[in-house]
């Protein structure tokens with residue numbers, strides 16, 4: 001009897017049913033793979049090798065697999081520890097909050113699982129031989145602990161967002177697999193400067209969502225999203241009074257409050273109200289990082305994209321520079337560039353006679369990039385004062401179509417190095433083909449999703465590129481997320 005037939009004949013599980021599981025390995029996405037009565041169950045909050053009772057929470061298409069949460073540990077694995085945040089602990093709550101799903105695992109073992117998942121995706125989806133030492137010995141780096149951290153892998157998030165409960169005005173977060181928000185007093189992953197605000201004790205009536213950010217230069221910004229049904233000025237007045245009462249003079253403390261209208265189906269409903277800015281009045285935060293002894297600066301909108309781990313800009317900046325091996329006068333394309341983290345570092349490295357193309361789709365973040373690289377913009381260094389930095393706002397594929405035509409016509413230089421740092425969905429086949437058609441000798445891929453990296457690796461390999469180096473960074477401790485840097489070079493020999 002085949003495994004498939006066995007599975008078809010195995011009994012189905014009901015949602016809510018309890019099953020005994022012994023997870024075999026970590027899966028992409030934060031769950032662990034277990035087999036129960038011939039069926040695959042993706043178990044969250046588990047641990048490889050331990051025996052636990054799990055409650056079935058969902059069913060995959062045609063019952064081919066199931067989802068479950070561990071609710072009781074019968075024989076704990078040695079890597080299990082008390083969860084640092086009870087609200088996210090499946091042993092303490094029937095609907096544990098998302099965002100810290102690896103909290104019950106000791107950090108060294110969290111990294112072992114992440115490394116295994118990256119290697120597996122590169123092998124399974126990317127076609128890299130599983131036994132290659134690049135995968136079997138894949139390095140995964142821990143980041144330094146954030147200042148003031150109250151535990152290992154805590155307080156590293158310089159950006160966080162909360163939903164605000166309509167009835168109570170209290171900040172709240174969502175359980176994994178549930179649309180019902182749960183009020184939170186604290187979130188142990190946030191930076192200690194955010195944690196010290198005690199946001200959970202305050203009431204933000206009339207607000208729908210709160211985004212909070214703290215910069216490397218100690219500037220704090222709170223962005224309140226206000227539904228169209230509310231009077232934004234009244235909401236802003238009330239929230240400002242609450243914040244002044246709780247924190248004293250917010251201006252002196254470099255705290256900015258920004259009130260912005262909720263977008264309705266992609267556009268603001270009714271007349272577009274201007275954002276209201278109060279407190280220190282900084283709609284953008286000044287970020288800084290030191291890379292290979294050079295200090296860099298960027299202005300980043302309070303709700304624009306910036307790497308969320310306190311030390312990520314510095315660690316990733318150093319690693320990308322190290323892997324890209326940039327030289328004077330080269331041309332670098334920085335795709336999915338955000339506010340220009342890697343653009344700045346590349347421009348400094350290629351110097352006055354070099355060129356950097358920076359492509360970003362978000363209008364807000366792309367505007368930051370354009371300002372950062374204006375003639376006297378904050379991201380220029382003494383070495384990149386006259387570097388040609390071209391900032392393009394738009395979809396990477398669309399921009400590359402135009403740029404490729406310019407390259408063919410000899411109006412713009414072809415890339416020596418492409419840096420690609422896409423969102424979780426990855427670049428995809430079209431963009432990878434466009435990159436390959438531009439024929440850069442080196443591609444540095446910065447991946448926040450191992451499966452996307454695996455898929456995009458396959459496209460690049462099919463176009464004659466070879467994976468030369470891969471390293472993972474534990475930039476999101478206590479979650480299943482992991483950042484991976486991969487370097488590809490154009491293969492010109494006869495062997496693959």
Ligand SMILES: C[S@@+](CC[C@H](N)C(=O)[O-])C[C@H]1O[C@@H](n2cnc3c(N)ncnc32)[C@H](O)[C@@H]1O
Pocket residue numbers: 305306307336337338339340341342359360361362365394395396397421422423448
């Ligand atoms: C992971 S972030 C990286 C940003 C930057 N490299 C950094 O480290 O700060 C990905 C960025 O790609 C942008 N983005 C996502 N899809 C895009 C697309 N199709 N075209 C252009 N930009 C896109 C997002 O707005 C986001 O700023």
